[in-house]
Amino acid sequence: MKKYLIVGLGNIGSEYSETRHNIGFKAVERLADKNDAIFQTAKLGDIATFKVKGRQIILLKPSTYMNLSGKAVTYWMQKENIPLEHLLIITDDLNLPFGTIRLKGKGSDGGHNGLKDLQDKLGTVNYNRCRFGIGNEFNKGNQVNYVLGEWTEEELTNLPERLNKVSDLVISFVLSGLNRTMNEYNGT
Template sequence: MKCVVGLGNPGAPYALTRHNIGFLVVDTLAERAGKPVKLLECEALTGRMTVGPESVLLVKPQTFMNASGQAVAPLCAKYGVNPQQDLLAIVDDVALPFGRLRLRGKGSAGGHNGLKSLAAKLKTENYARLRIGIGPEHPVRNLADFVLGNFSAAERAALPELTTRAADAVEAWVQQGIEPAMARFNA
């Protein structure tokens, strides 16, 4: 079983914030599959889909971004998911231009608190991640306000295409592995 975790913050006030792009991609995958992500287990909303022959657990932690590992680690244990082979985390990245995708097989948290929490609770940084660029066009005074802010009108207009491309990248990772998916989707 593969486990695809979209990182974000629960609740209506955060639904369309830049920090919740991971949730939006998981929602896109769930819509494609016609499978809701609504079962509450291990402090996360989960759902199942199939990509080719592979069963995929879709996860939206409900612990808030900075405590994402608190939900993900118990789910990995419950379902026997080996993070180093079968986990993909989807996160926002302010260092990447808006709309750019970057898949990696492992790496550091790079200052992302959600990834720091995953690494701490999973006791490894060796899991795949899909970073989605939300970077501002101009410098911002308060980075926290920016990532917790709503998408601009132009960004909202681009979201369907962006979440579709990101969902395609996730499915490529599931079916072909990290290297072919990186070659196809990393610009």
């Protein structure tokens, strides 16, 4: 059976749960809910699994904090024998307008500490990532407060539909592959 590791990046702790930086956690939680999968605490993170058309999907919320995400990802890739092309990282992106989704098969870390650590631990920039736009509506010097800030009322209203779109993207990635999924979902 083909296995896929879908990783939502975020920070553990209730003080971070509703922040922009935790959109990766929210995305995999939505995916778990839609597929009746339950997260359980395991080594270096919370894990939930489900199957779709003969493929096993393993959802991971690393418990290592954002800037050490690579440790949890590499551990679970090795433990579950997941090939690099079956890895998908879901993360926030300041450079995209709120709710914009962009799937890529490689790229830079874009100054994102979680992606920086992943790139270091994986030894490559060639891994799949789904970037979820959080916008950049902050004054100079307030980036950290913005990223670790909570959603606006308008963003909260639109978040469920956007998270459903990411869930659909993940299933498409698993069933149809990277290129077809990029063509269908990028920019939506």
